Amino acid sequence: QVHLVQSGAEVKKPGASVKVSCKTSGYTFTTYYMHWVRQAPGQGLEWMGIINPSHGSTSYAQKFQGRVTMTRDTSTSTVYMELSSLRSEDTAVYYCARGGYCISTNCHHAAFDVWGQGTMVTVSS
């Protein structure tokens, strides 16, 4: 059974950084892309970026360029999302979500079929 288990809630001060983890199980970690999506309180879903766990390549939404870093640890099948220079508007639930896959050099994007439980990040002075 495929599972994505995220780290716990965080409270940070403005200007700080936060690093959220997403531990995967039940599938071949390096085969599937992983995305990060956030949702501010009472708002919609916002795509932040994607990482290819096989070789660590990333692509970020323009809004987050320069502030977000996505990494992975293949030894623990875990992906990470770090957001820096936090401001109050970054208060949100952050989700990891599996979407797309690569077979050999053939890669395909796909809908997000498995999601983590979400991590609440609160930015407050």
Add this chain to the structure above:
Amino acid sequence: DIQMTQSPSTLSTSVGDRVTITCRASQSISSWLAWYQQKPGKAPKLLIYKASSLESGVPSRFSGSGSGTEFTLTISSLQPDDFATYYCQHYNSYSFTFGPGTKVDIK
């Protein structure tokens, strides 16, 4: 960037009703469209991918249609468990934009 819109933003309806939600893309996205259901405090759940393919385990009362720039999600007979917010999403290349959501609530 491709923009996604949804209508209506809120739908007040009753159990047993047929529900239709529309999603429009700012330019053609072929059939690269997904629909998700989200309940309060929970992660989104994939319902439909590639515009009309039903995700495994999703009840057959859910269906999707459309291509190009206009898409619909239909719930043939609304059940109590279906009161939730529904999002469409374009996915392809490195564009994964969500629509603003449609809240389906009780009339």
